[in-house]
Amino acid sequence: MRQGHHDPNDRGRAIAATQTRARASSGFDLRGAIDGFWTGFHKLLSDERDRGRYFLWLPVFAIGGVLTFFEADTDPALWAAVSAFSVSLLVAFLARSREAGFLLAAAAVALSGGFFASAMRVEMIKAPILQATTRGLATGIIESVEPRPRGHRIVIALDSLSDLSKDARPARVRVTVGNLGGARAGSRVSLEALWRPPPGPVRPGGYDFGREAFFKGIGAVGSDPEALTVLAPAPLTFRQRAAISIDNIRNRITSRIVATVPGDSGAIAAALVTGQRGEISSGANDALRTAGLYHVISISGLHMALFGGTLFAVVRFALTLIPGIGLGRPIKKWSAVVALIGSAFYLALSGGEVATQRSFVMVAFVFMAVILDRQAVTMRNLALAALCAIVLVPESVLGPSFQMSFAAVMAIVAWYEGRSAGKGEGSSGGGLTGFIHRHFAAIVATTVAATVATAPFGTFHFQRIAVHALPSNLLALPIVSLLIMPWALIGLVLYPVGLDSVAWQIMGYGIGLLLVISREIATWPYSTVVVPAFSGWAVLALAGGLCWLAIWSTRLRWLGMIPVVLGVMLAADPPRPDIYVDAEGKAVAVRGPDGTLDLAGVRFASFAAENWLAADGDSRSVRDKSASDGVRCDRLGCAMRSRDGRWVSLTWSYAGLREDCRRAAIVITRLIAPPGCRDTALVIDGRDLAEDGAITVSLREGGLPAMTRSRGLGVRAWHAERRVPDGPPFVQPPQQSEVLSRNIDMSSGAFVEDSESTDDGL
Known part of the structure; x- marks a missing residue:
């Protein structure tokens, strides 16, 4: 080889050596690190696949499909659920020879399968729900009897309820009676009581008794029952005889x-x-x-x-x-x-x-x-x-x-x-x-x-x-x-x-x-x-992290600590509403200037109040006197200050409502507020409650309050039909005898003596 001639291979090796020395001198090779991470990650995934761990994720995705179904605002169409499940099955079959595509399709099958199973379950057990509160005579066969501290809770399979048609009559009702009068499971009885649709959650995102009752086949719950009357026996089906014998x-x-x-x-x-x-x-x-x-x-x-x-x-x-x-x-x-x-x-x-x-x-x-x-x-x-x-x-x-x-x-x-x-x-x-x-x-x-x-x-x-x-x-x-x-x-x-x-x-x-x-x-x-109630996103992150930690068997599992930490952060400081409103407008809880909840109307909705305190992370009992220290009441309603100093009123009468619409910043009532009331105050009245169920309000600094509703935008199979009351026309100006200055001075919160009212509106 002639002197001065350079081999191209020598030049390439020299450049590579120079780059190697440069990477060594810099102390970190980003591209190499990324390549090494992905190589190791794929190796761990391969190990998990060889151990059969991919299959364990199917129920996780199926649970995701169930949660998606129940989060919908309205009942999804059954044909849509069937179509999604069928298409995902077809895609999984076509992609069976491609690993990545098949895994994604299998996840879609599980997700749509959970959705489809939920839709089928609703269709299979769907039965009428009582649409409006009514007092009437129920006749039917006692299916189960459960002893309670103050009587017996019974479930009745109905033959009739008041004058309701078969299409509108619930299949079963549940009521607690003080004395069975010789009746037992299998007896045919009649009972007059006040019947209501199963109640929904007492706060948005809370426990929904109406949904649980629906899946148990219960379409109404009774209260204030009269004496139970045992009637002549009726023929029973084989299924009824078996269930009654076991009970x-x-x-x-x-x-x-x-x-x-x-x-x-x-x-x-x-x-x-x-x-x-x-x-x-x-x-x-x-x-x-x-x-x-x-x-x-x-x-x-x-x-x-x-x-x-x-x-x-x-x-x-x-x-x-x-x-x-x-x-x-x-x-x-x-x-x-x-x-x-x-x-x-x-x-x-x-x-x-x-x-x-x-x-x-x-x-x-x-x-x-x-x-x-x-x-x-x-x-x-x-x-x-x-x-x-x-x-x-x-x-x-x-x-x-x-x-x-x-x-x-x-x-x-x-x-x-x-x-x-x-x-x-x-x-x-x-x-x-x-x-x-x-x-x-x-x-x-x-x-x-x-x-x-x-x-x-x-x-x-x-x-x-x-x-x-x-x-x-x-x-x-x-x-x-x-x-x-x-x-x-x-x-x-x-x-x-x-x-x-x-x-x-x-x-x-x-x-x-x-x-x-x-x-x-x-x-x-x-x-x-x-602790205060935290959001569903927090528990989903924690659950996802737990599944990741438990399902994977290699070092890959430790990545599950990321969603766990995220879930803990979300749960550590959850947003807390400033106002809770009962679905029937009988009780409220308002966060006062000291940061704790003040309760009004507790005797009408003690169960809801207990849930509000628990959701707020407040260990006080509803009977604790401090829970109502900030509340001022007369016989027409109550008033209290919110944490930002605004007056909130809970009104039970039209006389008090007319006054509160002029003086309170937030008006809450089970009645129907006059149209002009919404011009001067934030109003939650009987129409809103009939439409949305229980409501929470979050006050914002310098902005409009944000309301969260229990029902969302639609009605599910376990909800009674929304029936918004019309209320009075409010076309005539009120007579002087119907107007009452509230017995609460909202400027100071003190009681004052005023005239009597001729209209308590209750």
């Missing part, structure tokens, strides 16, 4: 338990066996809630697992004692079959509530896995159980029971999977000491996992954090596992032969210990923290 058995067992074990211990024992919680005292309920143990008296996955698991273990042990059977026959599968049948009986006996149905589905998958020689407790089985529950009862997704139960089980299964992957078993040595160490550590770890996983949902629904829930559950769960649920099973087995009293007494003793623990922990400092 009568439930009531007989409840009476037997309560007679054997007096007090709250017997009431709770009956609740755990038959699902009837009406006789539990408010003191016991409050102690269990404060200690974080209220889930113990609600039949859920824990109780179904203990009941079925105990039955499985007892049958299997009994079969091993039979010569020639234990070693030569599949007694494990036989025991699983018996346990599955027994769990189905427990489901029927306990009332078949949605939460119990979902718990049965989960336990059924475990026993089916045993029968089919598959691993029982896996995340895949949990996903299958969740999909089954979503298809059968999609409305359960909205309730705390579904959310908390699946979150707890998901966290526990994820912990066991991580423990197995880390080969944690056997690390504590052998012998009795090692056995105790391993199992105690497992109890502690699973309790911690379940408590942390359920905390976001419990706080979202109940606005309370049981600070000492971890120690209380660590003390309580062994009692539930050894002294309560196994003896519930034994009591049911011995009940037909009349030898069950000892079982109920032992069960009652265990429940007594549980109550002692609850009441003791309830006295600890800071036992309960009340």
Whole structure:
């Protein structure tokens, strides 16, 4: 080679070396970092795919479809739901050979499937809802009877209601009566009462009793009933006879338990066996809630697992004692079959509530896995159980029971999977000491996992954090596992032969210990923290982060901390409305200058007021005198100052309404305000409440108040038809005798003496 000639390859290598030295000197290669991140990310995704973790996201997307359906302002058309599901299935089939496209299409199938299941469920159970409050005579067959502290709550399958036609008559009504007069489930009765449509939420975004009643087939609720009259019996369908027989058995067992074990211990024992919680005292309920143990008296996955698991273990042990059977026959599968049948009986006996149905589905998958020689407790089985529950009862997704139960089980299964992957078993040595160490550590770890996983949902629904829930559950769960649920099973087995009293007494003793623990922990400092209600977006972020942490099995899971942190930030400082208005305009809560809520009209809507205080993170009772310190009332209404100094009036009469329209900045009334009132004040009247239900108002500095409505833009199947009242014409000027200067001086808030009114408007 001639001197001075340069090889092009040498030049390229020199440039590459120069770039390498430059990157080294700069200390960071952005492109290389990005490439390395994506390479590692795809590698982790491939590992998750190989482990079959993609499938576990299907119920998550299906839940998204259910939530989308229930967030709609009006009922989606069934044909639209069917079309979306069909198209997504077709796309998934066409994209089956392309991994990325198929994954997206599968997510769309799950999303549209949850939406479609919800639409089908509504269509299947749709029944008339009472459209307007009416007093009338209801005639029908009692389907269920539940003892309550002040009587019995009954559900009646209607033959007639007042003069309503069949198309307008609800299928079922519910009412609490003081005396059954010899009636029981299956009796045909007549009853006069004041019947109302099932109420909606007491605040926007709150619990919707009307929706729950709709999915139970209840189209009206009664109050102020007359005496119950038993009529001549009527022919029953096979389904009615079966349901009524089970309800009568439930009531007989409840009476037997309560007679054997007096007090709250017997009431709770009956609740755990038959699902009837009406006789539990408010003191016991409050102690269990404060200690974080209220889930113990609600039949859920824990109780179904203990009941079925105990039955499985007892049958299997009994079969091993039979010569020639234990070693030569599949007694494990036989025991699983018996346990599955027994769990189905427990489901029927306990009332078949949605939460119990979902718990049965989960336990059924475990026993089916045993029968089919598959691993029982896996995340895949949990996903299958969740999909089954979503298809059968999609409305359960909205309730705390579904959310908390699946979150707890998901966290526990994820912990066991991580423990197995880390080969944690056997690390504590052998012998009795090692056995105790391993199992105690497992109890502690699973309790911690379940408590942390359920905390976001419990706080979202109940606005309370049981600070000492971890120690209380660590003390309580062994009692539930050894002294309560196994003896519930034994009591049911011995009940037909009349030898069950000892079982109920032992069960009652265990429940007594549980109550002692609850009441003791309830006295600890800071036992309960009340927090303001946070938005659905916060709980969605927390739930999404929890799913990400539990479903993925590689380092990819730690990205789930991002939505968890976001959810905590959103939940830490939620917006709080300044005014709450009852759906019937009988009560309000106004944030005063001191930042706390002042309540007016509480005696008309104490339940709504309790919910408002809880949603505001306020631990005061509605009976607390400080809750009405800022309120000034006369017999025509009340007035109070808002946090920005404006006067807010709650008016019950037209005489007071005319005056308040001139003097208050915000007027709230169940009556119909005259048109001119809206020129001088923000008005929420009978028309607004009939249209929108409960309303909240947020005051803005220098701007118009923002209102949030319970109903939104449309009406769902579980809402009564909107009937806006016309009200008086307001065409004649008021007579002098009808005008009353309010007995409240809104300039000072003091009472003054004025003339009497001839029109109280009530």
